[in-house]
Amino acid sequence: MTEANGSAAPLREAVIDASAIEHNVRRLREIAGTRETIAVVKADGYGHGAVTAARAALAGGATRLGVADIGEGLELRRAGIDAPVIAWLHGPGADFAAAADARLELGVSSARQVVEVAASARSSSVDPVRLHLKLETGLGRNGAHRSEWDELFATAAAAEREGGIRVDGIFSHLSGTSRADDLAQVALFEEGVDLAAAHGLEGRLRHIAATAAAIGIPEARLDAVRIGIGIYGVSPVADRTPAELGLRPAMTVSTRVAAVRRVAEGHGASYGYRYRAPRETTYALVPLGYADGMPRQASNAGPVSIRGERYRVAGTIAMDQFIVDVGDAPVEVGDEVLVFGDPATGAPLAEEWAEAAGTIGYEIVTRIGHRVERTAAESPGAQN
Template sequence: MDASVLISTAALRHNVRLVRDRIAPAELMAVVKDDAYGHGLDSVLAVLLDEGVTRFGALDLPGALRVRHQAPDSMVFAWVFDRGDDLSEALQQQIDIGVTDVPVLERVAAAAAVAGTPPARIHLKLDTGLHRAGVLAGDWERFVNLAAELQRSGRVVVSGLWTHLAEESHDDDSRSIAEYREGLAIAEAHGIRAATRHIAASAAAYAREDARFDVVRVGAFLYGIAPGGGVGPEDLGLRPVMTLRAPIRHIRRAGERTLAAVGIGGASGILADAAGAVSVALAGSRYPVVAVEPTLLLIDVSGADATVGDTVTLFGDGSAGEPTLQNWADGMGTIGEEVVTRLSSLIPRTRID
């Protein structure tokens, strides 16, 4: 494979420090799901640990165990797992587990009893409107009462209470925050006083002080990925971390056009929607993408002094005139994380600066 991904550690460090300053005194939970948003988990973790980050959100259990291997003393949180997942290793490794309903709570407690490990560390989730798993308000008291009973039995420790904000409107989020506070009061009435209360992800953490509580879960912003909708990384003070490059494999004439075939394609994760929607950079100028083939990206280099072996930058931080990830996402009508998380793990990730 000819393509390469460059990861700017300077940009990553800048974003971590910027986010921390913004959310203080709340603590940062760095979300590293999907191989650190396609940036390469091992390399990203090394930088985050060096920056003193001690809380990580890993989404699923395999990802959480990878993080635990590199961060043995950190809090590692996972909130998605399949019915077939073996919980015993996660419990032995003291992974904090997001619990979203009664069956999951009972399953985790049963696994803790069998595993002979310390009590399972769990975070109870209240659904405040996003409807992405969690217990509805009407069922919350029964849920926390069961959790309190299991905590008294020594099988679980409720270390967190959490939710996801829908981020559809300021008023909707205000109602969700109020509902979450009511949920906290109900939990406390049942003897649950979790040390980690978390409700906000990247956008809400930036925008709303009242949504920060003890911890905020920040993923995309750490990698310089903005939410889109007219808001780019530069508007938030963020720096894009990833640059994607690939060489020209061959050049041919196609009627009146000259097409260059670049050594990356759909099989490597480039979205088919890139054709006719985005451009790439070659020697300081931009050229349109005209087709996405399984192993090649065809670009129109008519009039350019292009040769086989020249390096094409698909996107970067824009400092050399190349398109940015935001340009690509906007051009295809999607979000930046959709672009980077699809990139093949077989593409080498190299840390720079």
């Protein structure tokens, strides 16, 4: 297939609607009502492109950006994005000096990390290096345990007095198990905030809510929310669609039918013959597979749209391709296949693929592979 300008159209394409990201940030800011909004663009912007997502989120009113690790933050700086960026997951030997020189804010989970950052700050031209202290409130991941809080706060307060660092925030992360579990974590977090104040670290930015809690747990909104999956228009809750939340999916994955084959009743489809034609029918070949991020677990279940009609995967999803049984429909080689995206375009939702695979929408969008060419539709208002 070729486009009107004569260039070859991508075989596999993910169109990223930056204006949708901008819209979603505005919508979530409206829901949360907090004084700050941290837009999370880790994992290459949940597969949407970190730089595209960051610029659109800032245009939508995000006050800070969040990434998992320092390398992701440095990528944003190399792209010319100078907004505040928080990086919070650090392995042994993390390059805190490079982070300080790039003016990244650092989430730290221990007194030891505070000491390491303070040492790096002494050789940096950036003063102070801004920290967010992470408290472990029940998720069992990184963050200082309750038994370590006194040491963490005392070390951070002393380092702040000595100069070189500034504690900007205190944060944690909810499990999303139930409202009761989340509220118990919020209560424990507030104990930590009070203890920090007793150590002289009062009035710092408090943030614990990600998208789900920003929407559904008002008590968790505090001073800022960290919105991740919601800014990409994927619902964080199983019982509400993006449209019901006022969100627009930002990624539309599509391809073209690569082959059609008329087959007899009983003809198998793909490896293992997990599907056999129930009648004489037409198989259409879709050139996407698990190497491109389509979950093999969605075999015999994942939905697509061709010529405005819905079909499901027939048989096993292979590395590079899968089959759909289109019956007697006049499907032809080159017809567009909408895999997931905005239902306004006729596409299935990413959440439908998640349901078919027994996973969550987050995984569907973040796992889309590098063979799927990203095309960014820049938001008119997007800027650094």
